[in-house]
Amino acid sequence: MRVVSGIQPTGDLHLGNLLGAILRWVRMQDEAECLFFLADLHALTVDIEPALLRANVREMAAALIASGIDPDKSIVFAHSAVPAHAELCWILNCTARMGWLNRMTQWKDKAGKNREGSSVGLFDYPVLQAADVLIYQATHVPVGEDQKQHIELARDIALKFNNDFDIELFIPPEPFIGGGTAARVMSLRDGTAKMSKSDPSEQSRIHLTDSDDVIAQKIRKAKTDPDPLPDDPTLLEGRPEAKNLVGILAAMTGETPETVLQRFAGQGFGAFKPVLADATIALVGPLRDRLIELRRDETALDAILAAGAEKAAALAAPTLAEAYRAVGLRG
Template sequence: MRVVSGIQPTGDLHLGNLLGAILRWVRMQDEAECLYFLADLHSLSEYIEPDVRRSSIREMAAALFASGIDPSKSILFAQSAVPEHAELCWILNGTARMGWLNRMTQWKDKAGKNREGASVALFDYPVLQAADILLYRATHVPVGEDQKQHIELTRDIALKFNTDFDVDLFTPPEPFIGGGAAARIMSLRDGRSKMSKSDPSEMSRIHLTDDDDAIAQKVRKAKTDPDPLPEDPTLLEPRPETKNLVGIYGAVTGETVEQVLARFAGQGFGEFKPALADALISLLGPLRSRLEEFRRDPDELDRILLSGAERARELAAPTLAEAYRAVGLK
């Protein structure tokens, strides 16, 4: 089993990134052969200042290592350091179809009504994503609900390429369900919106770099309702902010929603919020300290990323060479 996954190197990582993806990556290391990449080529779909992009790559790498990604267990690298990603993407552009890409919901959502002003990279994003996966002949890809369509497209591209050129080169990947459930963390100010760094309110999210006082303050001021916590999980459905805080507590402690409610049922947020703040501080405090250590040694970060890129290229090169041969190129 080989698992491939990527994450865009954006700054200001928050609790949603950690509980929604990164800690699942950490657990996956013990279940499969894992390649993780910082998707800096994907970040070209929107304009970002070059210096900001460079610093964000290191910052993301530091956060991943601080969270528990182990370079002795996994391969971690910057996507742009493995040019085979871009080369295979261009080859697969001959296989992918405009109709397929036009139907991608992420393209529709991100481009909105300004499709004529959106970048070609945003439109072609799913083909590069397919190349990211097929380049390593990944058998499985961890995905959330919003990414299932991308995996289906990757499978379509793989099967069409193999059929068109009469080869058995690409492995149509399957969704990876290991690593435990990925938590869907919502805004502390609006339980119906995902936690996001683009939210104008700093109180909507908890950054991995927030100190203990900031964490406690944000939890204390998180939006709730006046009712105590229920015993029945189904009663959380009409209470999105309450459901979010209970979900965060469970994701941090490893407990199910049922277990959290069994402990706090009947109690108000005056009791629950301090317990949640303590749990978050226990999780993020050590991580924050490790993050600072990695930040102080950017040369070591670069060295680990370069080593990861070299290992990734060893796996990628044979696949790309076979793809060139299949289409009649050298």
């Protein structure tokens, strides 16, 4: 089993990234061969300062390693350091169909009413995502609900290419369901919106770089409601902020929401929030300290990424060469 996944280098990671993806990646390392990349090519689909992009790649690499991604177990690298991704993307662009991409809901959401003014890269990035996976003959890709359509597109592209050129080159990837459950972490200010760096309110999220005092303060001020906690998770429907905080504690302690509620049934958030704050500090504190330590040695981070890119390029080369031969660009 080979698993491939990427994350855009957008600066500070927050608790939603950690519980929603990265800790799942950490667990995957013991279940499969894993490649994790910093998706700096995908980051070009929006405006970003070049110097900031480079700094963000290092920052994200440090955060992943601090969180438990082990370069001795997994291949960690920057997307742009392996040109095979972009080369295969062009070949797959000639296999993918406009109608397929026009149906991608994330394209519609991100472009909004400004489709004519959006970049070709924003429209086309699902094909690059497909290349990211297919270049390594990945069998599985960890995805959330909002990315399942992209896996289906990668499968369609793989099957069409194989059929068009009468070759069994690409493996149609499957969604990866290992690594435990990925938590869906919502804003601390609005339980109906995902925790996001783009939210203008700093109180909406917990950064991995936040101090213990700041974490406690953000949880203390997290939006709740006046009702006591029930003993049944189904009774949290219609209470998005309460459901979110219970889900966060469950994800951090490895409990189910049912178990958490059994501990706090009938109690208010005055009793619940200090426990949540302590659990968050216990999880984030050591990661933050390790991240600060890793940040200080940019040379070491660059060396880790360079070594990962070399390994990834070696894995990608045979597939790219075969794709070139299949379409007639090489003998």
